[in-house]
Amino acid sequence: MRAPLQATASLCAVLLAVTACTSTKDQADDGLSVVATTEILADLVRNVGGERVRVDSLVPPGGDPHSYEPTPADAKKVAKADVTFTNHLLLEEQRLIKAIDANAREGTPNVSLAEASETYGAHVIPLVENVGLDVLWFGLRVRGDGEQRGATRSSEVRLTATAVEGPGKLVAYLTESLGKPVVYFDSGDGLSDVDSTTLPPAAHTHLNWAFTAPGTYRLTLRAALVNGGAEVELGEGTFTFAVGVDPTGIAPTVLGEGHTDVTVDLDTGELYTFNDRAGGTTQQVVPAAQAVIEVPNKAITTVPDDPRFAFLGAAGASVHQLPQAVLGKHVHGEIDPHLWQDVRNGRAYAELIRDTLRTADPDGAADYDRNARDYLARLDEVDARVRETVAKVPRNRRHLVTTHDGFGYFASAYDMTVAGFVVPNPAQEPSVEDVRKLTETIRNLKVPAVFMEANLAQRGSVLTQVARDQGVQVCLLYGDSFDERTRSYADMMRHNAEEIARCLA
Incomplete structure (x- = not known):
């Protein structure tokens, strides 16, 4: 392969070496050790696990799971974990998934939430790309x-x-x-x-x-x-x-x-x-x-x-x-991986997390059941609040224009339309044609606002410039991570609904 496979192999070797130096069982006395790939998943685990779990997110605050690559420190965390949760459906960088699978201790749960949550009623939608090239x-x-x-x-x-x-x-x-x-x-x-x-x-x-x-x-x-x-x-x-x-x-x-x-x-x-x-x-x-x-x-x-x-x-x-159609390395699956943007899917994640923790820690089953009941009730309230808030926006203004294609589930669940985005994946760079299409979309739909993602602000200069040229407002949504102002999944979804209503209604 002419792409840099050797570097990937070297990193995996380092991570495996780290695993070999760790003990086969290192569960601390102060709770079940859980590793999740993203802040959002870690927050769901904390709400279900309560005081019985200690949770680490591998992707740091404000990080992008689409491009984050593992470190030896991540390997140590995975090697010591009693449970590991990933989103998968190719959301995370493949090197991170391979590092987790190489370092997770044999016999410990290693769960792909997005894939397994379908059995708990999660709704998945296809990831549709339509670049509209004039050649194949x-x-x-x-x-x-x-x-x-x-x-x-x-x-x-x-x-x-x-x-x-x-x-x-x-x-x-x-x-x-x-x-x-x-x-x-x-x-x-x-x-x-x-x-x-x-x-x-x-x-x-x-x-x-x-x-x-x-x-x-x-x-x-x-x-x-x-x-x-x-x-x-x-x-x-x-x-x-x-x-x-x-x-x-x-x-x-x-x-x-x-x-x-x-x-x-x-x-x-x-x-x-x-x-x-x-x-x-x-x-x-x-x-x-x-x-x-x-x-x-x-x-x-x-x-x-x-x-x-x-x-x-x-x-x-x-x-x-x-032509390549979109600039940059862009590997994805057939299913949109951003399931949590529909709160009902977040609910399915929580139920799967509950059952996984029960299996890993049977003595805590009653605690996990109680925590999950309370949290699921709160998520039902959040879902109703989001639905009610978005409904305040007139139907002809429910158009989302965002930094990357990460809000398909939100649009599907809450009766909106994804009208446009700068690029499908935040690891890509927009082309001249991408910018032209984005400009025409904003102009033709007369949208009053576009939405920047908090963790992609540095990469959102194109969206900001187009918005400035078209005289529309730039507002803030949370997609794949939190920031210092929003530190929980429930707060994130409430914020997104309220920001959409404020900026579009």
Whole structure:
């Protein structure tokens, strides 16, 4: 892999070494030791656990779980914990999840709240991306859970380019947030094991796909499941591209619009194309042998005058390129992970936390039951308060424009609309097109306010500038973390409702 896998492996080695130096059981006398990935989850645990638990949040106050990476100190906390809670659904950085799974003591509960809470009545919604490019949006995806093959949330799927046929070279690369390219596949210097990349299970990512000459290309990819140091071969597929030429007749199905991914199916081992032509509402599988991916002449661009892009050719040279669509590394799943923005989902989290603590500490079962009853009643009051407060906003003004796409559950639960955001994920940087769309959204909907997230204020300069240009107010919401003014989940949800009503009503 041309992306920095070695650094990840080194960090995991450090974390495992830390674990080896800790005792196998270090439960203090003053309560059950619990580790949660975020402040929000930690607060839920404190309310259910009460005086019987000691809770640490790995992501620090004001931190961003989308990008936070683990430290050796985090490994020590996990190694000593009696219970570990994550949100998962790919909310947290994958290195953090892998560090937790590598360091959690055998036999201790290690619970993915967002995934397991569905059995407690949590409502999940798909994470729909619709960038609206005028050429195909082409990425990589892993589907299925692969349980029969031994896959876990710490597993990875490795995709390796083994052959490319065509009149020029094919390069698939990522453009990071600050514009640095990271090459994944490059046929120009011959293919080897370095022409590979990895994805966690149930994940999707974005890439640029560049071709240096028009014609028909065929790319063969091999997939393997990676568990620790062991690899299990999954399958192989050959994908056809019509670059600057008529795709008709090359294969039965032409893929030339919407969103398509080279997809590895963990359950079957197959590689195929997974296609979305209607903004997330209609998806279909087309076998690789039956599909041709169109790269039209309107996808022609020039190689930047930047030595970092020399792998594409000389500066100013023409290449056909399917663009990355969103700038920066952006790995996510098919389900929106921000479940807690619907208080009813927060309630499901609390019930799951209660039952997990009861299992880890049976002697405290009565305390956990009592605490949970009291807390669930308070959450019911919070939910009613949020619903009543948002209802004060006229329906034609219930439009949310935010820093990142983290409020889909709030909108769904409380009858609002996510009208726009700067970027889908806070780890990304907005493009010129993102800024243009945001400006048009604010102007066309005549929204009186946009909403900055407290922990993303430093990255919200684009939203602030657009709001200033359009003469609208900038207000404050809490998405993934707290600050010194708001220190609990209940306070966060009340604040969000009241701020929305104040700024939009």
